[in-house]
Amino acid sequence: MQLDIDFVRQQFVQLNDEPDFVFASNAGGSYVCNQVNELLEHYNRHTRVQPYSNYKSSSEAGAAMDRAKQDWAAALSIDLSELTIGPSTSMNTYVMSQAIGDCWRSGDEIVVTNQDHEANNGVWRRKAIEKDVTIREWKVDPDSGLLDIEALLPLLNNKTRWVFFSHCSNLVGTVNPVASITKTIKAHSAARVFVDAVAYAPHHISDLKALGIDGYAFSLYKVFGPHQGVMYINQSIRDELVSQAHYFLSGDPGKDFNPAGPQHAQVAACAGVLDYFKLLHSHHFNDSNIEMPQKLADIHGLIQQHENQLAAPILEFLDTHADVRLIGKATVRDDDRPPTIAFKPLKQSSQKLAQQLQDTGIGTENGHFYAHRLVRDLGIDPDDGVVRISLVHYNRQQDVAKILTQLDRALN
Ligand SMILES: Cc1ncc(COP(=O)(O)O)c(C=O)c1O
The missing domain is CATH 3.40.640.10 (Type I PLP-dependent aspartate aminotransferase-like (Major domain))
Structure with a gap:
């Protein structure tokens, strides 16, 4: 079974505001589901x-x-x-x-x-x-x-x-x-x-x-x-x-x-x-007679599978690019790598790279993201910091395709 991404996206009205925009700053704050609004x-x-x-x-x-x-x-x-x-x-x-x-x-x-x-x-x-x-x-x-x-x-x-x-x-x-x-x-x-x-x-x-x-x-x-x-x-x-x-x-x-x-x-x-996750569960599993922790475990199983598919190609691209230093693990093999992906471009500033992505309609950022000690101890200037691409389960493969195309252009 796969996460029904169209159904997921119907639950977030903000995703329809700018259909071509790729929101890739979710770790700073996600969109709000309709149930909450x-x-x-x-x-x-x-x-x-x-x-x-x-x-x-x-x-x-x-x-x-x-x-x-x-x-x-x-x-x-x-x-x-x-x-x-x-x-x-x-x-x-x-x-x-x-x-x-x-x-x-x-x-x-x-x-x-x-x-x-x-x-x-x-x-x-x-x-x-x-x-x-x-x-x-x-x-x-x-x-x-x-x-x-x-x-x-x-x-x-x-x-x-x-x-x-x-x-x-x-x-x-x-x-x-x-x-x-x-x-x-x-x-x-x-x-x-x-x-x-x-x-x-x-x-x-x-x-x-x-x-x-x-x-x-x-x-x-x-x-x-x-x-x-x-x-x-x-x-x-x-x-x-x-x-x-x-x-x-x-x-x-x-x-x-x-x-x-x-x-x-x-x-x-x-x-x-939680109403949102309950709805996702009933849409995918059609079994209401189970407790919420199990529902969350079921639905997060689907979310992880989808998020792994989002993260894997970006990690592979960054890990194998000569002009990039990727932070953290490079694969999703162990199911322990959410699509929160930070990297340092080696031949230009993080600020410049992030700006280029933003100019093409990709919502991303650069900086230390308040992990100041980490960025400093990784030997990176915290003022310029890293570029962070952070996706969640409502992001799509077409978002990843756009990110990869624009990253390739911006890095070369
Ligand atoms: C890992 C981590 N811990 C703590 C915080 C702080 O959370 P809050 O903004 O709710 O104070 C953040 C915020 O970005 C974070 O990313």
């Missing part, structure tokens, strides 16, 4: 009041928000009390740096990477410095940008409190095997594990209990949804964390780590992302 519009037109009171529009507003939270908890296989929906992942990790870091003591240790986006990096480092905590850096291979578990082992010991890494870097575009890395961390230390999945979730929404992690975060505006950050914090470590809520709300799940307070309409609209 409908919920947002409904909320703003009909239930735009303070939610959770006992008059009609207010109780409907609260019910819409509750449905979104319940649906997401069920989709991720977590308890409702373990879910926070906050303004963004950067804000969620900033808040968690206070909640987690305020318990650190002088002499404790943490591990961060030089592969991560700064949202899963600087906040922990700053807190560690404030608390006299030793920062150990799990470094990427300076040529490929890949992380190797062997390089992590010497960094773990009985003082390690937390390890922070990503499910997939927004530039290396290669999946870090979270379950096995977490198992190794737990076998060699008592450390907790926090994973940034912002660049992974647009390609695969995970069953979180199966990963064995303690914290996990991703951003729905890159997963076809509203500008909100979804975060999981394992219930069993709650006592080790400092609530960031108003004192009279402290201990209230969902509020402890969201001092911004909920953005009502946006929270309600989060349900639309």
Whole structure:
């Protein structure tokens, strides 16, 4: 079975705005599916009041928000009390740096990477410095940008409190095997594990209990949804964390780590992302009697197959081009290479190449994409950075054909 790409594209009204335009900056923020826009519009037109009171529009507003939270908890296989929906992942990790870091003591240790986006990096480092905590850096291979578990082992010991890494870097575009890395961390230390999945979730929404992690975060505006950050914090470590809520709300799940307070309409609209995936599932599998995590696994199987077909020819072209340095793995063979593809042109600036692609109607960009440490440690000037072509499942083979034609022209 193949992903029905025409059906997929009918769910995104923005794809019809400019039919010849190739949107290849999805890792910066995806298009929004119709199901999300409908919920947002409904909320703003009909239930735009303070939610959770006992008059009609207010109780409907609260019910819409509750449905979104319940649906997401069920989709991720977590308890409702373990879910926070906050303004963004950067804000969620900033808040968690206070909640987690305020318990650190002088002499404790943490591990961060030089592969991560700064949202899963600087906040922990700053807190560690404030608390006299030793920062150990799990470094990427300076040529490929890949992380190797062997390089992590010497960094773990009985003082390690937390390890922070990503499910997939927004530039290396290669999946870090979270379950096995977490198992190794737990076998060699008592450390907790926090994973940034912002660049992974647009390609695969995970069953979180199966990963064995303690914290996990991703951003729905890159997963076809509203500008909100979804975060999981394992219930069993709650006592080790400092609530960031108003004192009279402290201990209230969902509020402890969201001092911004909920953005009502946006929270309600989060349900639309799962409505979209449910629709995709019923269209392809015609079996409604299964739980949401299994539906997501089924549909992501089709998405991965399609995304592999998008990524493979671009990776091959870039990997074999003499004037290009490709970052990350060069093949999709192991099913661990989403089509988030970054490269450095060797004979011209990234800025010039990106501009040439943009001039032909390909929406792409250059820069460090807030993975500043990574770009710097790969030996690339962060100001010019890399060119990033990031596709998702609504991209088509004809998009890839246009990208390859224009890349060939721009590079030669
Ligand atoms: C890998 C990764 N982590 C974290 C973030 C930050 O997410 P947000 O924009 O929701 O703060 C981004 C944003 O681009 C990202 O790509």
